[in-house]
Each structure stands twice: as C-alpha cells, then as structure tokens.
Amino acid sequence: MRPRTTTVLANKIIQGDVRAVARLIRRIDDGDPEVIPELRKLYLHAGRSHVIGFTGSPGVGKSTLVDRIVSRFRGDGKTVGIIAVDPTSPFSGGAILGDRIRMQRHFLDAGVFIRSMATRGSFGGLTRSTADAIVVLEAMGKDVVIVETVGVGQDEVDIAHSAHTTVLATVPGMGDDIQAIKAGLMEIGDLFVVNKADREGAAKTIRELRTMLEMSSERYAADGWMPPVLATQAANDEGIDELYQAILEHRRFLESGGGEKLWKRQQTRVYNQLVDLLKEHLLGRALQKIGDRPALAGIADRIVAGETDPYSACQELVERLLGEAKGDSQ
Amino acid sequence: MRPRTTTVLANKIIQGDVRAVARLIRRIDDGDPEVIPELRKLYLHAGRSHVIGFTGSPGVGKSTLVDRIVSRFRGDGKTVGIIAVDPTSPFSGGAILGDRIRMQRHFLDAGVFIRSMATRGSFGGLTRSTADAIVVLEAMGKDVVIVETVGVGQDEVDIAHSAHTTVLATVPGMGDDIQAIKAGLMEIGDLFVVNKADREGAAKTIRELRTMLEMSSERYAADGWMPPVLATQAANDEGIDELYQAILEHRRFLESGGGEKLWKRQQTRVYNQLVDLLKEHLLGRALQKIGDRPALAGIADRIVAGETDPYSACQELVERLLGEAKGDSQ
Numbered sequence: 001m002r003p004r005t006t007t008v009l010a011n012k013i014i015q016g017d018v019r020a021v022a023r024l025i026r027r028i029d030d031g032d033p034e035v036i037p038e039l040r041k042l043y044l045h046a047g048r049s050h051v052i053g054f055t056g057s058p059g060v061g062k063s064t065l066v067d068r069i070v071s072r073f074r075g076d077g078k079t080v081g082i083i084a085v086d087p088t089s090p091f092s093g094g095a096i097l098g099d100r101i102r103m104q105r106h107f108l109d110a111g112v113f114i115r116s117m118a119t120r121g122s123f124g125g126l127t128r129s130t131a132d133a134i135v136v137l138e139a140m141g142k143d144v145v146i147v148e149t150v151g152v153g154q155d156e157v158d159i160a161h162s163a164h165t166t167v168l169a170t171v172p173g174m175g176d177d178i179q180a181i182k183a184g185l186m187e188i189g190d191l192f193v194v195n196k197a198d199r200e201g202a203a204k205t206i207r208e209l210r211t212m213l214e215m216s217s218e219r220y221a222a223d224g225w226m227p228p229v230l231a232t233q234a235a236n237d238e239g240i241d242e243l244y245q246a247i248l249e250h251r252r253f254l255e256s257g258g259g260e261k262l263w264k265r266q267q268t269r270v271y272n273q274l275v276d277l278l279k280e281h282l283l284g285r286a287l288q289k290i291g292d293r294p295a296l297a298g299i300a301d302r303i304v305a306g307e308t309d310p311y312s313a314c315q316e317l318v319e320r321l322l323g324e325a326k327g328d329s330q
Numbered sequence: 331m332r333p334r335t336t337t338v339l340a341n342k343i344i345q346g347d348v349r350a351v352a353r354l355i356r357r358i359d360d361g362d363p364e365v366i367p368e369l370r371k372l373y374l375h376a377g378r379s380h381v382i383g384f385t386g387s388p389g390v391g392k393s394t395l396v397d398r399i400v401s402r403f404r405g406d407g408k409t410v411g412i413i414a415v416d417p418t419s420p421f422s423g424g425a426i427l428g429d430r431i432r433m434q435r436h437f438l439d440a441g442v443f444i445r446s447m448a449t450r451g452s453f454g455g456l457t458r459s460t461a462d463a464i465v466v467l468e469a470m471g472k473d474v475v476i477v478e479t480v481g482v483g484q485d486e487v488d489i490a491h492s493a494h495t496t497v498l499a500t501v502p503g504m505g506d507d508i509q510a511i512k513a514g515l516m517e518i519g520d521l522f523v524v525n526k527a528d529r530e531g532a533a534k535t536i537r538e539l540r541t542m543l544e545m546s547s548e549r550y551a552a553d554g555w556m557p558p559v560l561a562t563q564a565a566n567d568e569g570i571d572e573l574y575q576a577i578l579e580h581r582r583f584l585e586s587g588g589g590e591k592l593w594k595r596q597q598t599r600v601y602n603q604l605v606d607l608l609k610e611h612l613l614g615r616a617l618q619k620i621g622d623r624p625a626l627a628g629i630a631d632r633i634v635a636g637e638t639d640p641y642s643a644c645q646e647l648v649e650r651l652l653g654e655a656k657g658d659s660q
Binding site: 313322 | 373387612629634639640
C-alpha cells in the first residue's frame with residue numbers, strides 16, 4: 001500500500017462539487033484504502049453540521065418522515081445531506097416505485113444531497129463507512145446530515161452513535177417492535193415518534209413508550225434530557241412541525257450550558273469511530289501480513305480437517321502479528 | 331492476561347451438565363477471555379450437530395415456527411439446543427406472556443436446552459459470541475442446534491453464516507420486508523417460509539419470492555440447491571411437516587456427493603468465525619497495549635479538540651502496534 005497524499009477530491013468536495021462527493025462516497029463504500037488522505041483533509045472541514053439519525057423497522061413510514069423533515073429544513077434555508085443505510089429505503093434503490101416518485105422533488109433540489117450506503121461486506125465495515133460518509137457531507141458544507149437506518153440490530157445502535165440527535169420511529173400496535181426498542185434501542189433514542197398515529201392503538205403505544213422512558217429516567221436525570229414521544233401522520237404532514245421543533249430543541253439542548261454536552265456527544269462519536277477504524281485497519285493489516293484471505297481460508301481448511309481449532313489458530317496469529325511470545329504478559 | 335488452561339467446565343459440558351453449559355454461555359456473553367481454553371477443548375467435541383438458523387422480522391411468528399419444528403425433532407428422538415439472539419423472542423425474555431407460556435413445554439423438556447444471547451456490547455461481539463455458544467451446544471451433544479435471530483441487519487447475515495441451513499421467514503403483504511430480504515438476506519436463505527399463509531396476499535408473496543429466487547438462479551445452479559418457498563400457519567400447525575421435511579432434505583443435500591458441499595459449508599462457517607475472532611482479539615490486545623479504553627478516550631478528546639483526526643490517529647496506533655514504519659511496504 002503506497003502512502004498516497006493526493007487530496008484532489010477533498011479539495012473539490014470542500015468547494016461543494018457534487019460529483020466529487022459522489023465519487024469519494026462510492027470509493028468509501030468500495031473499501032478503497034486510498035480514501036484516507038482525502039478523509040484526513042476533509043475532517044478539518046467537518047464538525048459543523050447537525051447529524052440526525054432516523055431509525056425504525058421497515059413499514060413505519062420512516063422515509064416519509066425524513067422527507068417531511070427535509071422539507072422543513074429546506075424551508076428554513078438549511079442545506080441537507082442524506083445517507084440511507086436502509087435496504088428498504090427509496091434512497092438506496094430498494095423500494096417500490098411510489099416511494100421513489102414521492103422523493104423526486106428532493107432529488108431535483110440542489111440543496112439536498114442523497115446517497116445510499118450499500119456496504120454490507122463480510123468484514124462489517126458499514127458503521128465505519130457511514131461515519132466516513134458523514135465526514136464527507138459535513139465537509140461539503142451541509143448544515144444538516146440525516147442518516148437513515150432500518151431495524152434493531154447492532155449496526156443501527158452503532159450508527160446511532162454517529163449522530164448528535166437520534167429519532168426512533170414506530171407505529172401503533174407494533175408490540176414486538178416496542179419490545180425490540182426496549183431491548184436494543186431505548187438507550188440511544190433522543191426523540192420517539194409514533195407514526196401513522198391515526199391507527200388504532202396509537203394512544204396506548206405512546207403511553208407504553210412514555211412509561212418505559214420514565215422507568216429509565218435516572219439515565220435522563222443524569223444528562224437532563226427527557227426524550228419526548230411524539231405522534232405523527234407523516235403521509236398527511238401532521239405532527240411534523242412538532243417533530244421538527246423537537247429536533248431543533250435537542251440541538252439547542254446539546255449546545256446549552258457552555259457546550260459541554262455537545263463536546264461529550266462529539267467525544268462519544270469520535271471514540272466509536274476510532275474503535276471501528278482500529279478494528280478494520282488492524283484486521284486489514286493483519287490479513288496483509290499473513291498472506292491475505294487465501295491464507296486465512298487455508299487455516300479454515302485445517303480447522304475443518306480437525307488439525308487445529310479456531311481459538312488456537314487465532315491466538316497463534318495474534319501472537320505472530322503483535323510480536324509477542326505466548327504468555328509474555330504473565 | 332494469564333494463560334489459563336482449566337477446562338473444568340468443558341469436561342462437565344461434554345458429559346451433558348446443563349448447569350456448566352449455562353455458566354459457560356453466560357461467561358461467553360460477558361466477554362470473559364478465560365473461556366478460551368474451555369472452548370478449545372469443546373471444539374474437539376463439536377461439529378456433529380445440524381446447525382439451523384431461523385431469521386425474519388418481528389411479528390412473522392418466528393418463535394412459533396421454531397417451537398413447532400423443535401416438536402418435530404423431539405418426536406424423532408433428536409435432542410435440540412436453541413440460541414435466541416432475538417430481543418423480541420420469548421426465549422430471551424423480551425416477549426409477551428402468551429409466547430412465554432406457549433414455550434413452557436420445551437422449557438420442561440430435558441432434551442431441549444434454551445439459552446439467549448444478550449451481548450450487544452459496544453465492540454459488537456454478537457456474532458462471535460453466538461458462534462462460541464453454538465460450539466458449546468454442539469459439544470454438549472445436541473443433535474440439532476437452532477439459532478433464532480431477528481431482522482435484516484449485518485448481524486443476522488453474519489450469524490446465518492454460522493448455520494448449515496438457514497430458514498428465512500416472512501408473512502403475506504410485507505412488501506417492505508420482501509424488499510429487505512431481497513437487499514440483504516436473499517443470498518443466505520436455504521429455505522423460505524411465508525407464515526400466516528391464511529392471510530390475504532399469501533399466494534402473491536409466495537409468487538414474488540419464487541420469482542426473485544429464479545432471477546438469481548445462476549447462484550443456485552452453481553451449487554445445485556434451489557431454495558423452496560413454503561406456506562405455513564405455525565399457530566395452527568399447518569405446513570410444518572413440509573417445512574420439517576425440507577430442513578432434513580437440505581441436510582441430506584449437504585451430505586450428498588461425498589460430503590463436499592458440507593465441507594464447503596463448514597469451511598465458510600469456520601472462515602467467518604476466524605475473522606470475527608481475529609477482529610475481536612486484535613482489538614482487545616491493541617487496546618491493552620496502548621493503555622486500554624481510557625487511553626483511547628484521551629485520543630478521542632484530542633480529536634474533538636482539533637489536535638488530530640481519527641484517520642491519522644488510527645494510522646499511528648496501527649503502526650505502533652504492528653511495529654511498522656510509515657510506508658515501509660512501499
């Protein structure tokens with residue numbers, strides 16, 4: 001790997017060149033290691049955007065919510081970047097025609113930049129590549145960067161850690177969904193939205209969410225923010241103004257009191273990004289050193305043949321790579 | 331980290347001691363590094379079980395499907411281990427009372443061992459800890475190990491790579507869900523189930539899935555298995571015999587032709603497990619070497635303060651850890 005220092009794309013991106021942005025994000029998505037010098041340069045120009053995460057199961061109307069919120073930001077003259085890491089999202093090309101047509105007004109708006117992340121590679125670089133894409137959209141000068149994810153998995157939790165403000169969306173009567181939120185995502189939500197609130201059971205769902213939040217109120221007592229639970233009907237544009245105001249309020253909350261909360265949030269974001277980068281780079285360099293994937297496949301063969309086991313093989317590799325004798329830290 | 335070689339739990343587990351199994355799985359879930367010698371020992375006794383993954387969104391009736399299939403295996407005199415990595419599963423304690431009561435007959439059956447994995451830690455060890463738990467249940471002598479996951483994220487794809495046979499479940503009319511399957515999971519399904527098939531639109535959903543499978547038929551032409559699409563009503567025990575037979579048939583398929591296909595599947599499982607182990611161990615040792623998480627938090631602080639950026643900081647750390655000068659591989 002030659003250390004490349006070209007930052008041609010970065011220079012163009014800082015000037016707002018949309019094609020350069022698209023090219024770099026594609027290269028990030030492809031896992032091209034030569035993006036690093038560009039990202040290093042861009043990082044100096046990032047850090048001024050409000051990064052907002054939207055997450056929730058397929059079918060909760062998340063894309064419509066995002067669409068409505070984007071319109072509010074545009075109405076206030078803010079530029080918006082959107083990263084869709086949702087396989088069901090119209091942004092990422094997975095959705096039905098209706099959704100796609102609905103979003104076209106933003107596709108035609110120069111103040112909105114939309115890009116999807118497809119990386120679901122076998123080395124799990126999705127969180128890392130999403131964090132990199134956020135840096136790119138921040139550096140291109142977007143006031144707001146929206147990250148749309150789907151589901152309740154670890155990826156979504158990790159990606160939520162890249163946001164300043166995380167909106168969790170659900171719909172009435174999704175009992176299972178609320179259980180999932182409880183189990184995995186409750187801790188990361190700054191705002192909760194019950195969309196399609198004209199459906200039966202909306203009041204009950206809102207009540208349940210509020211109860212769950214109150215039960216974990218020590219968490220919020222510590223940091224001073226009690227996540228609101230909002231009712232929306234994104235398809236009819238109802239409740240969206242309230243959601244928009246709540247998003248802005250959360251940002252003001254983070255900035256209040258001398259910016260200590262915002263600093264803490266940034267620190268968490270950076271810490272998680274560092275861990276992801278370290279994991280990926282260590283594995284990449286390690287594979288390179290041992291002879292890349294074919295060498296690892298060879299070891300896998302030996303394990304299947306019963307000559308060794310994954311735990312011993314891994315320990316040997318780690319010791320070889322980090323240059324430590326067995327048990328030297330005893 | 332002292333190299334510990336006690337395999338007290340492993341010896342008990344091989345003899346089928348349920349409490350030892352529970353204890354070791356809890357320690358795996360907690361990320362205790364001292365489980366390694368135990369796992370190394372257990373690995374020698376693993377590899378004879380049929381590992382079956384069940385995945386699908388919340389609400390598709392996955393737990394009821396698993397419940398029914400477990401009954402079939404028990405009826406044939408097979409012992410079953412279940413690992414629930416689904417926050418909405420009755421096994422993992424997240425679900426409504428009805429589900430929990432429904433599953434109690436298996437809780438009281440000594441031939442069935444059920445354990446949930448909770449690890450959604452910040453270092454994303456879920457796939458790794460699930461793979462370890464599979465080894466434990468295999469070594470305790472279970473004929474069949476079922477891994478139940480939820481959703482469409484990378485975790486589920488990764489965990490599916492730990493199975494010999496993966497069953498993907500959906501319900502009629504979940505258009506979004508099918509899109510999600512298409513985007514993320516299509517490639518990993520060996521069997522597709524449309525549950526709640528008495529609902530409107532079942533025939534259409536089945537047709538759509540079959541079309542999608544046929545469109546990607548080159549994949550299947552190469553390996554010779556065309557995933558069937560089955561209609562079930564798990565709550566009424568309908569279609570379950572057909573699903574059970576299809577699962578057994580897939581196992582026979584893997585074993586056919588001299589076992590080459592099974593070997594390949596095992597090799598893929600092991601390869602993925604190795605990558606996960608490597609990632610986690612490299613990061614663990616790396617953190618240890620640089621002064622653990624507080625040291626990393628200190629670097630994060632410097633980044634937030636604008637003194638460096640994550641990319642440069644990570645590169646420095648990797649170079650320090652792997653003892654390479656900048657650009658030495660030029």
